[in-house]
Amino acid sequence: MIELAWFDALDAERQAAVEDMLALAVEYDAEAGFSTARPSAPGVGSVRHLVVTIAPVGQRGSGALDALPDVPLVAYLRLDLVDGVGDVQLVVRPEFRSHGIATLMAELLAGPDGWSALPGLREVRSWSHGAHPAAERMARRFGARVEHGVFKTLRLLGGSRPYRAERAEVRLDPAPGRPPVLVPGHEDAMAPHELAVLRAASELLSVGGVPGAVRLGVGATVPVTAGLAVEDPRVSRDALRVLLGQGLIEAQARGARVAQLFVDALVDDFVAVSRELGFEHDQSDHLYALAV
Known part of the structure; x- marks a missing residue:
């Protein structure tokens, strides 16, 4: 239903699609302050971009998902890799949240086209804003641990x-x-x-x-x-x-x-x-x- 594709750099078309999606997310998340995963920001170490697309309407296996927009991408992940540790920022398009997209992504990332496709990656880390409703649930499901905290x-x-x-x-x-x-x-x-x-x-x-x-x-x-x-x-x-x-x-x-x-x-x-x-x-x- 969804597909993942890693890129060392985004071409002009994909960059524009990511920026458009992030503009929607920034407005939607203005108060909550969830990550905007800025794709064009200067990198720390080596940067990888993960673009997540979804099947066309009618092929998504769910009436609820088929009712959502036919868009070029539904999620974007940026990873900055230094010494085997990747700092992750993830944004899911607002209309596709609470539909299991992040869960599907996590399952696919555990497979051969996921984290293992990035040579040298040993650990991934991600900050969660305190108001994010799904962070703790996702962390428990996939075995992540709390490494640090800021009040x-x-x-x-x-x-x-x-x-x-x-x-x-x-x-x-x-x-x-x-x-x-x-x-x-x-x-x-x-x-x-x-x-x-x-x-x-x-x-x-x-x-x-x-x-x-x-x-x-x-x-x-x-x-x-x-x-x-x-x-x-x-x-x-x-x-x-x-x-x-x-x-x-x-x-x-x-x-x-x-x-x-x-x-x-x-x-x-x-x-x-x-x-x-x-x-x-x-x-x-x-x-x-x-x-x-």
């Missing part, structure tokens, strides 16, 4: 939930480049509005005598949201508490009513301090890994 946390500011603490003398400098990557690949699992808040953190806040720094930025969102990003989450618990606390004070003084912070779930002190400061869990993003 999205929010802290209300001002109004009835002000943050109160003694203000220290801080230094604010322009932050170089983008915020550091908390966990490799996690940004691909973030919703566009989450990523915009994170990348707006354009100032670097430091406190004399305290190791590390925190990035800070207050955008024009409603409600006004501040992005906070710790430069090095493995500094001491005391340092994290001071840096994040002063970041909250500064954000609140600038009129922010919400602070967004992504927390590495495997750094215990980072998790503990975020809770102490009143950040509340909003969602969990998981990195799944599967030996092939």
Whole structure:
């Protein structure tokens, strides 16, 4: 019913078909933030593209599937392969979701035309956004394990939930480049509005005598949201508490009513301090890994 085809590069026709499908998916998933699997983005290691097509209407073996559009492709997978580990981004065309397409893909990928067709591939990994309804079910079915996790946390500011603490003398400098990557690949699992808040953190806040720094930025969102990003989450618990606390004070003084912070779930002190400061869990993003 569906067919898989691997390509080292996409020709103009396939590239256009993938881009059209991704445009639909981006709009459909705007709030959920599922991966858009950008085919033209710079690669990490060697890049492979998997294009998934479906039989014509009338030959799909299901009345429900025959009622869906006659389109050139129904799913796209991008794999970036480095040292035997492939980072995967997968998008299924919105109209074809909840019809077993991803399940069929997983079954075919386990066969001779799937992962084994890529020499040197030992493991595949994929991030799942916390709101994705099928991720955990698919992971259980195909034996994937949770390799890592990131918590999205929010802290209300001002109004009835002000943050109160003694203000220290801080230094604010322009932050170089983008915020550091908390966990490799996690940004691909973030919703566009989450990523915009994170990348707006354009100032670097430091406190004399305290190791590390925190990035800070207050955008024009409603409600006004501040992005906070710790430069090095493995500094001491005391340092994290001071840096994040002063970041909250500064954000609140600038009129922010919400602070967004992504927390590495495997750094215990980072998790503990975020809770102490009143950040509340909003969602969990998981990195799944599967030996092939």
